[in-house]
Amino acid sequence: MTTVQSPTPTPTPERPARPAARSGPRVVVRGSGAHRAAQAVVLVLLAAVVIWGGSLDPFGQGQLTRAAIFALAIMGLNFTTGYVGLLSVGHSAFLGLGAYTTGILVVNYNQTAISTIPWAMLVCFLVGLLVGIPALRIRGLYLAMVTLALGVAFPEVVARLDGLTGGAEGMTIRRTLLRPPDWSGFTLGEKDAWLYWLTIVLLVVTFVVVRNVISSRYGLAMHAVRQDEVAASASGINVAAIKLVSFGVSGAITGLAGSLFAMYIGSLFAEGSFTVLAGITLLIGLVLGGERTLAGPIIGGLAVVLIPYYTSGIGQGQASAVLFAVVLIAVIFLAPEGVAGGVARLARRWVVVVDKRPESIGRGR
Template sequence: MKLPVVVKRDSAAYRGLYVAALIAIAVLVFWGSTLERFEMGQVTRVMIFAIAIAGLNIATGYTGLLSVGHSAFFGIGAYTTGILVVKHDWAAWATIPVSAFVCLIVGLLVGLPALRIRGLYLAMVTLAFAVAFPEMVARFDGLTGGSSGMSIPRALLRPPEWSGYALGQKDVWLYWVAIVVLLVTMYLIRSLIRSRYGLAMTAVRQNEIAAASSGMNIAVVKVAMFGISGAITGAAGGLFAMYLGSLYAEGSFTLLAGITLLIGLVIGGERTLLGPLIGGVITVYVPYYTSDLGQGQASAVLFAVVLILVIFLAPSGIAGGLGRLGRRFVVFRPARPAPVAGRSANPPDAHRAPPVPDGSLTVKERQDS
């Protein structure tokens, strides 16, 4: 058999592979719900970080707006959930859209400097945003708990009655909530990058001058994508607050957390759908397993070595490397468009002269006569 095998979209083979992939995903999801409490919590944490990295992928990966301050969006989403649950008696799951909306507004405001600057200078602005966030939390201690942090009582994180889960099954409930948010996020991102706005994002990333000269509104694209990026990461922050049950800005939402999200994106693979999920796995499990090999600084050094090795082995990220490897065996091609009704499937050659009706003269015959 000749490799790679070409599979046309909308063909029977393509639909079979698509259904097989859906079945495999469903099996993995239901298998995850049967894990022990700690292992299920780790998987939930992977999905939360995957959502946060997917938000960063919108701004940095697809649009080319380098940001190292997405930990602030992560923290704003978490504190929005915490404040609404503790001080206003909201159901925890109902705060996730609010966290996303608040971070959308903040993202639009933070994205305004991207109208004038880009690259390293924009990264410095987002860095200042990340550094300032813990200080702002400490300043508004009456609302956020300040440097003492905010604790969310376990009873307030009780699953809703309609879910069928009891208070002791909070981990299972949160696992399914994270699954739903992750799937919705991936679907929305997939739809976005396949739309005309996805083409605009690519144009802005590759050449802003050429995009502007073609009539594209660069300002709207930059600010809107930064806002959407912040909203997705804020939703992940709301889930993170439900997962932890306690918030401490100096511990979970520092500049180091923003750098960790960026590293997860680079290693997982920019401009890919699976890259953030792989980055979430790396972000959660690499520190967990390397911590057994050393204590303190030794653990951090081992973590850095593992990350550097992955970067050297897969410069385009793990998802990009797997994609190139897969294309050696299977290549997906677009299906040939169906012929329009009333038209021939094999139209005549455009350069061929049309047939001459009986009794009429061609142009050459008229010239000769």
């Protein structure tokens, strides 16, 4: 008997499962309409904050002016420590040098306060070049020790030059000598408002200049020196020139902050304002804000001025210092790259800004 076998059914091929829709960050092309619109919104918000600060009472304006001055000083420190990798602990010396340059020219040589700013920047630039010479041979902790010695020596040098600087007793700049210039439209009674707007304008100008430098070929050379000096030298980069000029520019920016600080405080006392502790404060501000970021120095300036002020209301003396240390440790733990870097990292989860792709070479042929 013949058994008839039923034909084996042909297996139906399974359809490949569709990949699940993957949600990712939105990609925005740099220079596109969306990118320019976002920049415009940010600029409007910043302008609103600046205008709001200009409407505050003299004490509130003074706090924001002080924060902007420290932001400038931290910006100078970031230029060499953040972008070139040359650790400096004694940047308080540049801050003090810029302040005393303004004080000496105003008190002893009857110069207007605003006219002393270029001189303060020039003096600090030249001293920065001299301080940068050891950086040609050493770096890291050894360079930090050299800059630390500069920060320690500055108050002692000021104390010995008592005929020029007022010595250990300090130097007082009379309020009438800090009168706003006639062309500004501000009177002597509006000196606080004049200094606020002057500091904000100089902060914005310095921010734009630093941004353009960092985005240029010189900025790429700075980054290369930070990453690997040997490879940078092999690529044709003059490592010595990058280090020296960066230290000079860093000193000039911090000297600008020092000149504004002299106009703000009106009383210069090296042992109180320009010690190594002030240099460490600048480093703390850089760490809190975020090194190698443009917004980091501004955030750091606000942090080193406003955090101690508000924590002092919670606890006095050592308690305030402990609270400030807790905030510092929390930021380092939660955002090792600083507040600006942490915010940027979170923002990249939703929006990623990319450069515009160049047109194909062969297109149109």
